Amino acid sequence: MKAKRINHIAIAVNDLDAAVETFTKDFGLTLIREATNGPGTLGMAFLEVGDTVLQLVTPIGPGPVRDFLDTKGEGLHHICFDVESLKEATETHPGGPIDKGGLGGQVSFLKESVHGAVIELSAPLPEEG
Template identity: 30%
Template sequence: MEKNLLGTNVIAQIGILVHDIEKTSQAYADFFGVENPGWAITGAVDVAETEYRGERSEARAKLAFFKMGSLQLELIEPDEHPSTWREYLDEHGEGPHHIAFRIEGMKEIVTKLDRNQMPLVQKGEYTGGRYAYIDSLEPLKIIIELLENDKKN
């Protein structure tokens, strides 16, 4: 395996799959003694351009974000459409889904990871950037998410 595949080792986010985002986000808010951030739904396929395993997907998810110092905790409640979230939740139940890293050069890094037997599973766009989920379960025992924000002029 090549070394320093991402160009960073700073974890930006931990993603956790849940069945009930309202109940779970309140539990986290109470546990940490912070305000419940509420949740938002991901963009529709025509906006998010979601692809799962190489195919266009209508998949959407409710997301809640907790700022935990330099790390973000993301709760994810997926809908019924095919996605890495739905597949993982159905197969493994609630719990950790991914660790995310902010990167630059999405296409190049995805290609490099694929060359190292870590293929792209899902990708899409969000306001201000894009994401990619990488199947890194075999070597790393967890899915990696790449987050690339658009450069500000």
């Protein structure tokens, strides 16, 4: 597997609106999209910073981000790398289920952390033929 670039860096926050305000006003980032995940357990805001994205995530219900905030508090949640193929990338580092990403494409979280960091991989949707 070879990562092509950092797709986004995610920070878990308790108050999404307050975090968006902080990063837009204090750091000049531009809000490009707000969304919820498929199951509706996670609120997300995507902010543009140069050629990458800062993703702010907050729990709407129970799940991994709620658990993260309850045990660790706010902070760096994960780093997402773009790869050519999730299938090839997860042959070396097994990943969880492949889902639709908040910015399009498909994503998978590695099942094991890498040196303590949670890693998400992102790849384009396969072309339909």
